[in-house]
Amino acid sequence: MITIDGTEHMHGSHKQVAMKIKHDIYKVFGIPVSIGWGQNKVVAKITMDLIGKKSGYAECSYDQIETLLWPHSVRDVWGIGGRYARRLNALGIYTLGQLAQKPLHVLRQEFGPAMGEQLYYHANGLDFSPVFVDPIMEARKGFSNGITFMTDYSWEDTKVVIHELSDLLAARLRSYHMAAFTVNLSMRYTNDYNGRRFSQSITLSSATNLSVHLFEACMTMNSKNEIPAPIRQISMSVTNVIHESEIQLDLFSWEEDEKQRALESALDKIVAKFGTTGIFRATSLTKAGTLQDRAKKIGGHYE
Structure with missing residues (x-):
C-alpha cells in the first residue's frame, strides 16, 4: 500500500502513477501486476481484488462504492472467510451491499463488537487506519x-x-x-x-x-x-x-x-x-x- 496524496504536480494523477508502477515492475521483473485505487486502504484492496485482477487496474471513489462494490458476493470479499460467509448467509446477507445496510447492532451482537464493526465499516468503505506503520x-x-x-x-x-x-x-x-x-x-x-x-x-x-x-x-x-x-x-x-x-x-x-x-x-x-x-x-x-x-x-x- 502507498499513498500519493499531494504528489499530483510531480507524478500526475493516481491512474498515471499506477500505470507507471505497473510498467516499471514488468520492465524490471517481468511480472504483471494488478493495482486498485481507493480513498483508503480497504476500498483500494477490495477494488483490486474484485475488479482490478481482471483488468489490471481499477479505481473506486466513495461515491462509486454502491454501484461498483456492493453487488459482489460477500464470499469474494477480502477479510471474509468461508465460515463468516456462511454465518452472514444465515442472516440473509449474500452481497456486500446487504452487509453494508445491515444495522450495526445486529452485526455486533452476532460477531462481537470488534468483528461486527469491522464488517460494517469495511462494507461501507470506511477505514481510518494509516497507510504507513512502523x-x-x-x-x-x-x-x-x-x-x-x-x-x-x-x-x-x-x-x-x-x-x-x-x-x-x-x-x-x-x-x-x-x-x-x-x-x-x-x-x-x-x-x-x-x-x-x-x-x-x-x-x-x-x-x-x-x-x-x-x-x-x-x-x-x-x-x-x-x-x-x-x-x-x-x-x-x-x-x-x-x-x-x-x-x-x-x-x-x-x-x-x-x-x-x-x-x-x-x-x-x-x-x-x-x-x-x-x-x-x-x-x-x-x-x-x-x-x-x-x-x-x-x-x-x-x-
Missing part, C-alpha cells in the same frame, strides 16, 4: 505463516508441512535478529467435521529462533489433540518476541543449540543466494510437501 514495531509483534490444503491431510502428512513452516518462521525470526517465547499452532479439520479447529499455544522457558525448537513445540501441543481427523488448513505463529541478544542460554543445552544455530545460519545464507528451493528437507519432495509449490507463487498466487 516496520520495527510491527516486526516485534511476531510472525505467522499458514496454508490451506487442496486435499485432506493426515497427521503424518501435516508433520511434513509443520517442518516447512518451522523452518520458514525460524528463518524470518533470524532475519530480524529476533527470538520468540510463544509458539501457536492452529489446525482446521475437513468440512465433514463442520470446520472444527484445534488450537494451542505453548510458552517456552527460553526464547528461540531455531526451527528444531519450534517443531518440537508443535509436537508437544499436538499430543493434546484428541480429534484424529483429516486436516484441511494449518497455521503457525510465533509471538512474545525479543531481540536475539537477550536469549538466555540453557546450561544443559547451549552447546547443542549453538551447533544447531550455526547450521541454520548456514542454511539462511544458501537460501538468500539461491532461493527457498536452493536447499530444503528431503521430506518436502514427498507428496505431502508444499515448499516447492509455494516457491512458484508470489503473494500466495501463481505468477
